[in-house]
Amino acid sequence: MANHSTSSHSRYLQHHFVDAEQQFDAAKMGMWVFLVTEILFFGGLFAAYIVYRLWYPELFVMASEELNTLWGGVNTVVLIGSSLTVAMAIKSAQLNQKRNIAINLGITLALAAIFMVIKYFEWTHKFHLGIFPGEFYAYEGIDHPKANVFFSLYYLMTGLHGLHVIIGIGLMIWLLVRSVKGHFDSEYYTPVEITGLYWHLVDIIWIFLFPLFYLID
Amino acid sequence: MSGHHISTDKTLLGVAGGLLVLTVLTVVVHYLHLPDPWSIIVAMGIATFKAMLVALFFMNLYWDKRFNLMLFGTSIVFLALLVGLTLLDTLFRVDVLPSF
Incomplete structure (x- = not known):
């Protein structure tokens, strides 16, 4: 089997690829195909949201008042910051700045954790009020018979998004460990690149969730 | 892998700064309480523009x-x-x- 790569990282080159470049492009394209399925996965919930908002526009205005715009906004800023640090980690790898890869991944991890802590307090505050999804809804504060529908959508969409953030935290820990071990440099950083794509998509989903739930008037 | 596009700090910080400004803008527009159809149109317009910035420059689709x-x-x-x-x-x- 011909080995076209002369770098020390040929240990990461699998034999069925012509060279490291082809392996990188294939991995990246595979990630994009996965992201397409992710967009359509969330897309079903966005479609449900659009249908119900057009049926009950007044409900969405009333129920949105229960959500805290400040914390939603803070979480938006937190996720934008984490997208920036992921992009910085990839740039650091491309420039062979191995220490900066780990630093940027560490900041990303911390920001993702902050996002989930804020999410935790938002959810538990609602549980405390009796705001549960679907038939478990037990809050008297919103004068609308379908108030539970809004919160079913809220918990499903922010919950699925939060699950993606948790999976992202797991991936960031894995990348951080590997970067500390010195696995990534300008010749090989495919896992950082494709995890970055995933993380940016999670950011994009939140960019839409924020105005759709917190900013209704 | 010399063929890959390497973003400069200036580009990355510029995009992140743009995203922050647009986030503040969408909150400000929310508190202006625009008449009915315009509130959601402006909010979704800003969100779509933010998503495009992330897709083109953070996810590198531009290059x-x-x-x-x-x-x-x-x-x-x-x-x-x-x-x-x-x-x-x-x-x-x-x-x-x-x-x-």
């Missing part, structure tokens, strides 16, 4: 192989089909949800 951009575009087309065809039903019902 990447066009095939990946096509994949992304395809998902948007099919999402539009899903929402569009669903609304052709749900927008034109007499009873929105019979016995619900």
Whole structure:
């Protein structure tokens, strides 16, 4: 089997690829195909949201008042910051700045954790009020018979998004460990690149969730 | 892998700064309480622009192989089909949800 790569990282080159470049492009394209399925996965919930908002526009205005715009906004800023640090980690790898890869991944991890802590307090505050999804809804504060529908959508969409953030935290820990071990440099950083794509998509989903739930008037 | 596009700090910080400004802008517009259809149109316009910034410059689609951009575009087309065809039903019902 011909080995076209002369770098020390040929240990990461699998034999069925012509060279490291082809392996990188294939991995990246595979990630994009996965992201397409992710967009359509969330897309079903966005479609449900659009249908119900057009049926009950007044409900969405009333129920949105229960959500805290400040914390939603803070979480938006937190996720934008984490997208920036992921992009910085990839740039650091491309420039062979191995220490900066780990630093940027560490900041990303911390920001993702902050996002989930804020999410935790938002959810538990609602549980405390009796705001549960679907038939478990037990809050008297919103004068609308379908108030539970809004919160079913809220918990499903922010919950699925939060699950993606948790999976992202797991991936960031894995990348951080590997970067500390010195696995990534300008010749090989495919896992950082494709995890970055995933993380940016999670950011994009939140960019839409924020105005759709917190900013209704 | 010298062929890969390497973003400068200036580009990355500029995009992040733009995203922060747009986040503040969308909150400010929310508190202006624009008349009915415009509030959601402006909010979704800003969100779409933010998503484009992330996709083009953080996810590198601007410099990447066009095939990946096509994949992304395809998902948007099919999402539009899903929402569009669903609304052709749900927008034109007499009873929105019979016995619900």
